[in-house]
Amino acid sequence: xxxxxxxxxxxxxxxxxxTWTITLYTLVLVGTIIVFGRLSDKYGRLKVYYxxxxxxxxxxxxxGLSSSLIELxxxxxxxxxxxxxxxxxxxxIVPTFIPKERLGQALGTMGVLIGIGPVLGPSIGGFxxxxxxxxxxxxxxxxFVLMGMIGCRFLLKRIEESRSNIKLNISGSLLLTLSIxxxxxxxxxxxxxxxxxxxxxxxxxLFISLCTCFIFWEKKSKQxxxxxxxxxxxxxxxxxxxxxxxxxDTTSLGFIIPPYxxxxxxxxxxxxxxxxxxxxxxxxxxxxKISGRLMKIFNSISLMMSGLAIMTCSFVVLSFMEFNxxxxxxxxxxxxxxxxxxxxxxxxxxTIMGTVDKEFQGTIGSIQRMIQNLGIALYAAITSAFIRAxxxxxxNELMIGFRHAWAFAATSIFGSCxxxxxxxxxxxxxxxxxx
Numbered sequence: 001x002x003x004x005x006x007x008x009x010x011x012x013x014x015x016x017x018x019t020w021t022i023t024l025y026t027l028v029l030v031g032t033i034i035v036f037g038r039l040s041d042k043y044g045r046l047k048v049y050y051x052x053x054x055x056x057x058x059x060x061x062x063x064g065l066s067s068s069l070i071e072l073x074x075x076x077x078x079x080x081x082x083x084x085x086x087x088x089x090x091x092x093i094v095p096t097f098i099p100k101e102r103l104g105q106a107l108g109t110m111g112v113l114i115g116i117g118p119v120l121g122p123s124i125g126g127f128x129x130x131x132x133x134x135x136x137x138x139x140x141x142x143x144f145v146l147m148g149m150i151g152c153r154f155l156l157k158r159i160e161e162s163r164s165n166i167k168l169n170i171s172g173s174l175l176l177t178l179s180i181x182x183x184x185x186x187x188x189x190x191x192x193x194x195x196x197x198x199x200x201x202x203x204x205x206l207f208i209s210l211c212t213c214f215i216f217w218e219k220k221s222k223q224x225x226x227x228x229x230x231x232x233x234x235x236x237x238x239x240x241x242x243x244x245x246x247x248x249d250t251t252s253l254g255f256i257i258p259p260y261x262x263x264x265x266x267x268x269x270x271x272x273x274x275x276x277x278x279x280x281x282x283x284x285x286x287x288x289k290i291s292g293r294l295m296k297i298f299n300s301i302s303l304m305m306s307g308l309a310i311m312t313c314s315f316v317v318l319s320f321m322e323f324n325x326x327x328x329x330x331x332x333x334x335x336x337x338x339x340x341x342x343x344x345x346x347x348x349x350x351t352i353m354g355t356v357d358k359e360f361q362g363t364i365g366s367i368q369r370m371i372q373n374l375g376i377a378l379y380a381a382i383t384s385a386f387i388r389a390x391x392x393x394x395x396n397e398l399m400i401g402f403r404h405a406w407a408f409a410a411t412s413i414f415g416s417c418x419x420x421x422x423x424x425x426x427x428x429x430x431x432x433x434x435x
Contacts, residue, residue, distance in 0.1 A: 021076050023188045028080030029087065030184060030373045031177045037088035037366025038173065044161040045089040045362050050152040052085025057145040064135040087373075088366035095353045095361055097159070106292070172217050172224065179210035180374070187381040239419050240352050241371050243304060243344065246416040248375025250311065250409040251341055254280040254334050256383045257402050261330075265323050265395055272327065279331040283338025284345070291346040300347035301420060308417040310340030315410035319403050323395050382408065 040048040059079035066072035098106040186203030218224040254277070262273035291303055314337040321330075352368050353361055383405045390401030 021072060023184075024073055025076045025080040025083070026373070026377055027181055027184050027188075028077045029084045030370055030377065031084075031181045032081060033084040033088045033366045033370045033373070034176060034363065035173045036085045037092070037362045037364075038169070040089045040092060040362035040366075041360055042165075045093050046152055046156055046159065046161055048085050048362075049089040049093060050149065050156065052082050052089065053145050053149045053152065054082075055079075056082030056086065057142065057149070058082075060138045060141040060145065064138040087369045089362055090365075091349060091353065091369070092361040092365035095358070169221055169223060172214060172221055175210055175214040175217055179207055179214055180370070182207040182210060183374070184377055187378050237352075237355060240348055241368070242419055243308070243416050244348055244352075244368055245371045245375040246412050247311075247341060247344060247348075248372035248379070250315065250337075250379065250413055251280070251284075252376040252380045253315075253383055253405060253409050254337065256380060257387075257405060258330060258334065260387065261321070261402060262327065265398065266327070268327060276327045276331045276334070280334040280338040280341075283335040283340075284342040285338075287339045287342025288346050289342075291343045292350075294343075295347055295350065300351045303347045304344050305417060305420045307340045307342070307344030308413055308420060310343065311337050312340075312410055312413045312417055314340065315406055315413060319406035319410055321399065321402055321406060323399050379409070379412075 036048055036052070056079060059075050059082055062075040063072060063079060066075060094106050182203050186200050186207065189200050189203065258277050259273055262268040262276060266273075268276075287307075291307075294303060314333045318330075318333050318337075349368065352364060355364060386401045386405040386408070387398070390397045390404075
C-alpha cells in the first residue's frame with residue numbers, strides 16, 4: 001500500500017503495475033541463477049560475485065533515477081540479474097575458503113547475516129516510504145554494495161581461485177530457464193486472479209513440456225547441470241532439496257498473513273505490526289548461529305528433523321488463529337517457527353554444499369537457492385489465492401482463509417518431516433554421509 005501511495009502520482013501506477021516490479025525481479029533472478037552458478041565454477045566465484053555487485057549497484061542507481069514505470073521495470077530486471085549473480089555465488093564462496101571442520105559455523109554465521117536482511121529490510125523500507133522519498137529504497141543499497149566491492153577487490157588481489165573446465169551447457173540452461181520462467185508466470189497469474197483458468201493451465205502444460213525436454217537433454221549431456229554425485233545417493237539429495245523447497249514455501253507465509261491480519265482486521269499501528277513481523281527472521285537469525293555449533297554434537301539429519309518438527313507445531317497452532325488474538329501471541333509463534341527454520345537451514349546447506357567437490361559448488365549452491373526461491377514464489381501465490389478466495393466476506397470468512405493457509409503450511413512441513421524420518425529409518429545403515 002505504501003508503494004502504491006508513493007508511485008501512484010509520478011507513475012500513475014496501479015497495484016498490478018507495482019506487483020510487476022517485484023514479479024519481474026523474481027522471474028529474472030530465479031531464471032538465471034543456475035547459469036551464473038555454472039559460470040562461477042568456470043571463471044571464479046569471487047569474480048562473478050564482484051561483477052554481480054557492479055551490476056546491482058548500477059541497477060540500484062538507475063532504479064532510483066527512473067522517470068517512468070517502463071524504465072523502473074527494465075532496471076528492476078537488471079537488478080534481478082545482479083542479484084542472481086550474488087545469490088549464485090554467496091554460499092559457494094564460503095566452503096571454497098573455509099576448512100570443512102569450520103564449515104558449519106561459517107554457514108551458521110551466514111544464516112545470521114541472511115536473517116538480518118528480512119529484519120532490517122522492511123523496517124528501513126517502511127521508514128523511507130513513510131518520509132515520502134521512494135527513490136531511497138534503491139539508493140540505500142549504494143554504500144553497502146560499495147563496501148562489498150572493496151572487500152572483493154581486496155580478496156581478488158590476494159587469492160588465486162581454482163577454476164574448472166566444465167562446459168556451460170547453454171541448451172540445457174536455456175531449457176531450464178524457460179521452464180522456470182513459465183512456471184513463475186503461471187504462479188504470478190494464479191496469485192493475481194485467485195483461481196485456476198485456461199491461461200494458468202496452459203502455462204502449467206508448457207512448463208511440464210519444457211521440463212520434460214530439459215530432463216531428456218540432461219540424460220544425453222556429457223556434463224549435465226544437475227548431475228549425479230558419488231558422495232551422496234540421489235534419494236538423499238532429493239530429500240535435502242525437497243526440504244529447502246518446503247522451507248521456502250512456508251517461511252514466505254510469515255511475511256504475508258501477519259501484516260494483512262494486523263492491518264486489515266486488528267487495525268494495529270503499522271510500526272507495531274512491523275515489529276511483530278520481525279520475530280520469524282529474528283528466530284531464524286539466532287538459531288542459524290546456534291545450529292552451526294550443534295552440528296559438532298548432533299548429526300545433520302537429526303537437526304533438520306527437529307527443525308521441521310518445531311515449525312510444524314507452530315504452524316498447527318497458527319492454523320487455529322482467531323481475530324481476537326493478541327499480537328504477542330502471534331509474535332511468539334512466529335519466533336518459534338523462525339527457530340525451527342534456523343535449526344534446519346544450516347545443516348541442510350552444509351550437507352548440500354558437501355555433496356560435491358569445490359569445482360561444482362557454484363552450481364550446487366545456485367540450485368539450492370533457485371529451489372528455495374521457487375518455493376517462496378509458489379507459496380506466496382497459494383497464500384494470495386487463499387486470502388483472495390475469502391476476501392469478499394466478513395471477518396470470520398477472511399479468518400477462514402488465514403487458517404486454511406496456515407493449515408496448508410503445517411501439512412507441507414509435516415510431509416517434509418515424514419520424508420526425513422523415512423530417510424532416518426531406511427538409510428542410516430546404508431550411508432554415513434548425513435551422520
